[in-house]
Amino acid sequence: MFNLEEMIQRWRESMQAAGIGPGPVRDELESHLRDGLDAGLRSGLNPASAFAKATLDLGQPQDLHREYHAAHPFWARVRSLLRRRVELFPSDMKLCAWAAIPTSCYGIYFSCLNAYANRIFFSRETLAAGHYGSAIQLGLEYTLGPLICLLTIRAAIRYLHRPDFGPARTLAMFWVASAWYIGTFLLMLWAAFGEGSLDSNGRALLSSLSMRPRCLTIAVALIAYHDWRKRLQRQS
Amino acid sequence: MAGMRKELVAASAEPMILALLARGESYGYAIIQEISRRSAEKIQWTEGMLYPVLHRLEENRWIKSRWIEAENGRKRKYYSLTKAGQKELAEQHDNWLAVHDVLSGLGKADNVQP
Numbered sequence: 001m002f003n004l005e006e007m008i009q010r011w012r013e014s015m016q017a018a019g020i021g022p023g024p025v026r027d028e029l030e031s032h033l034r035d036g037l038d039a040g041l042r043s044g045l046n047p048a049s050a051f052a053k054a055t056l057d058l059g060q061p062q063d064l065h066r067e068y069h070a071a072h073p074f075w076a077r078v079r080s081l082l083r084r085r086v087e088l089f090p091s092d093m094k095l096c097a098w099a100a101i102p103t104s105c106y107g108i109y110f111s112c113l114n115a116y117a118n119r120i121f122f123s124r125e126t127l128a129a130g131h132y133g134s135a136i137q138l139g140l141e142y143t144l145g146p147l148i149c150l151l152t153i154r155a156a157i158r159y160l161h162r163p164d165f166g167p168a169r170t171l172a173m174f175w176v177a178s179a180w181y182i183g184t185f186l187l188m189l190w191a192a193f194g195e196g197s198l199d200s201n202g203r204a205l206l207s208s209l210s211m212r213p214r215c216l217t218i219a220v221a222l223i224a225y226h227d228w229r230k231r232l233q234r235q236s
Numbered sequence: 237m238a239g240m241r242k243e244l245v246a247a248s249a250e251p252m253i254l255a256l257l258a259r260g261e262s263y264g265y266a267i268i269q270e271i272s273r274r275s276a277e278k279i280q281w282t283e284g285m286l287y288p289v290l291h292r293l294e295e296n297r298w299i300k301s302r303w304i305e306a307e308n309g310r311k312r313k314y315y316s317l318t319k320a321g322q323k324e325l326a327e328q329h330d331n332w333l334a335v336h337d338v339l340s341g342l343g344k345a346d347n348v349q350p
Contacts, residue, residue, distance in 0.1 A: 025287075028264065028313045032283055035265035035312075059284045067284035068291075 002048045008033065011055060018061030020068060033058055240279070249281065249289050251332055254317060254325040257299055261316035264290065290315060298324045 008030065015026050033054050040050030058064070256267060267290075268281050293299045298321035305311050317325070 024313075025291075027311065028287065029283070031263070031310070031312050032265050032287075034310060057283070059282060064284045067282075068288050 002051075004037075004047050004051060007051055014061050015064070018065045020061060020065050025068075029058065029064070245279070245281070245285070246289075248332075249285065250293065251325065251328040253286075253289060253293060254298060254321055254328065257315055257317040258322065258325055261314045263312045263314050267315075293321070296320075296324075 011033065012026055012030060015029060020026060020029070036054030036057050037047075037050050040053050041047065045053065059067075252271060253267060256262060256270060262270070264283065264286055268283070268286060271279055271281055290299070290301075294301055294315070297318055299315045300318050301313050301315045303311050304314050
């Protein structure tokens with residue numbers, strides 16, 4: 001007795017064995033197979049013949065795999081992925097880099113002078129007091145802070161305008177941003193409580209909280225500048 | 237299409253799919269049937285050719301897809317054109333028209349004077 005569903009299941013397994021996947025790709029091919037089956041049945045073929053014709057029309061699993069592979073060779077996929085990452089916000093990245101370089105250089109220079117004078121390159125005391133004793137930390141803060149803010153805001157904007165951007169990627173961006181904020185905040189708290197001074201705790205909190213809007217301001221300013229430039233380009 | 241080079245089939249598939257989807261969202265099986273019907277069965281795409289192209293177009297964000305469940309519970313993946321796809325279609329359409337104009341201007345081989 002011919003069991004259509006069982007045959008389709010076997011066909012799916014042969015597709016999987018041939019390396020055709022992931023699941024949604026096989027789902028789509030199965031949907032196509034079922035459309036072909038329906039057409040065969042409508043034309044008067046019996047289920048077994050309709051199935052045979054539909055699978056024949058669809059092609060052998062190895063041939064399908066070859067076609068998919070030709071269209072998506074590994075390095076082409078990697079290049080496409082990289083290109084997409086680079087294309088994510090190319091102009092924003094550039095803007096951010098330009099904004100981050102002078103602020104980072106200034107911060108690092110100032111911090112190095114301070115650190116050299118005090119012979120302190122990283123200490124709880126300087127962190128707790130709300131100062132940046134570490135040149136590296138300062139550089140990272142000024143470079144990555146605005147960049148992460150910018151990417152986060154951009155991700156949100158893109159997601160609102162383009163549903164195909166995907167909630168997963170947007171969530172990932174927010175997660176990265178949050179991890180950075182929470183990480184720096186905890187670092188400052190650790191420094192402040194480690195010192196055990198209420199005064200310094202307060203200062204650490206204030207410093208930590210004031211740092212975020214600073215990064216956000218830079219990010220928002222960059223977005224505004226970028227959008228203004230794009231509008232000008234469109235008008236011209 | 238008998239005698240039609242594979243390269244030409246592959247090259248013309250993108251603009252044809254984009255143009256078809258510009259008329260409304262559609263799914264793989266229907267796209268193949270529609271192209272076959274419009275070309276009076278001169279162009280016969282295989283599934284192995286179509287789906288990788290659809291996926292590539294989707295990767296380029298020229299088209300987007302969504303699964304739609306029919307009344308009978310069957311699911312189909314529908315593709316539709318994005319704004320970037322509309323732009324790409326206009327560009328590819330112009331390119332193909334330019335090729336067409338040149339070929340039309342030159343005429344068929346049997347009309348050419350030796």
